[in-house]
Amino acid sequence: MKTKTLKRDKVNIITLGCSKNMVDSEVLSGQLLANEIETVHENEKLDHNIVIINTCGFIDKAKEESINTILDNVALKKKGKLDKVYVTGCLSERYKNNLEEEIPEVDAFFGTMELPQILKQFEADYKGELIGERLLATPSHYAYVKISEGCNRTCSFCAIPLMRGQHVSRTIESIVDEAKQLVKRGVKEIMLIAQELTYYGLDIYKKRSLPDLLHQLAAVEGLQWIRLHYAYPSKFPMEILDAMNAHDNICKYLDMPLQHASNNMLKAMKRQITREEMEDLVTAIRAKVPGICLRTTLIAGFPGETRDDVEELKTFLQKMRFDRVGIFTYSHEEDTTAHDLEDNISAEEKEERAHEIMEVQQEISLEKNAEKVGRVFKVLVDKKESGRYLGRTEFDSVEVDNEVIINTNKKLQPGDFVMVKITKAYDYDLEGELV
Incomplete structure (x- = not known):
């Protein structure tokens, strides 16, 4: 034996x-x-x-x-x-x-x-009652909360529906319960994530229910920041912004991947929106929530992208002046509809285009950061590194956005909220002194 x-x-x-x-x-x-x-x-x-x-x-x-x-x-x-x-x-x-x-x-x-x-494999049983009982891989003061799984969009470049299936929303009750459990464990900021936030609720509530969810989450005692990631621009529900305006603990921050600005590329990507409609949407969002931070993500080197398309994208960035921009180079994925197109741009050229586009954004980012010098912001302390504390304003998400270097002799803890007067601006970071 x-x-x-x-x-x-x-x-x-x-x-x-x-x-x-x-x-x-x-x-x-x-x-x-x-x-x-x-x-x-x-x-x-x-x-x-x-x-x-x-x-x-x-x-x-x-x-x-x-x-x-x-x-x-x-x-x-x-x-x-x-x-x-x-x-x-x-x-x-x-x-x-x-x-x-x-x-x-x-x-x-x-x-x-x-x-x-x-x-x-471990002779273990699935315990359905464990809502919010997670071993947080993040620092204890912030957490990601997934509100749905899968995606019903048909973007030509994206393989996520092949891997994650169709859109399935969680109930509002389960998400709010999870948020309450996380707050009890010391979480102060939650980042709502999904393949596509704005589709939330259509499957189970027969309407776009993200605004309803936000109102209920904002009422969770002790939850100080709620942040929105991955909103789709087509048919964007403006009621989201009403919720943002109604509650101080919903960050004036929206992550909305646009992918491109050339109508030729948007059509080839099956994005269901035109450049003109995107410009109108961004203008309307900013009018409704003054001072909102808009983050977007772009793709460089999609099949058939011309130099004119790249120039149009750069012009679009200069005109719309997004606060935060990330960029991917196009990846030719099997079983997507874009895979039928010829991947006709070399990897080197894709990288060069991405670099060129980000140079435009780098200048915009520095200008926007410079505008913050002399102003005081509420900052969430994330960590201490090389003897200095690093944190974020409500306009910055973890890892992908700006950090604030906090100069102080006072002892701070991750998860503390402090007021910081900005004294220096860099391309992608800020520096300031504790008020």
């Missing part, structure tokens, strides 16, 4: 990709811990014997990182340093059969919606 080892299993979860993946990893961690299985996230001590890799399959670079991470851990297993390697997430959902064939050393591959099947 085989005897059980005296050493208890310790699971390390490695998360790659977006904040939505991070939430999935946190939920998995909470389930394992509730089943009395020791679980850690991104363990640096290397004293674990089981690894679960939550992969990303969004673009080529993300796929490459995911595969390399799998291979690195398989190599550790071959050396006897790991007992088991499991793989889940978007890459596994999309390429499971290929991966099983190419990397047979992995003990099991799981899709994006197969949490109960992962738990079975």
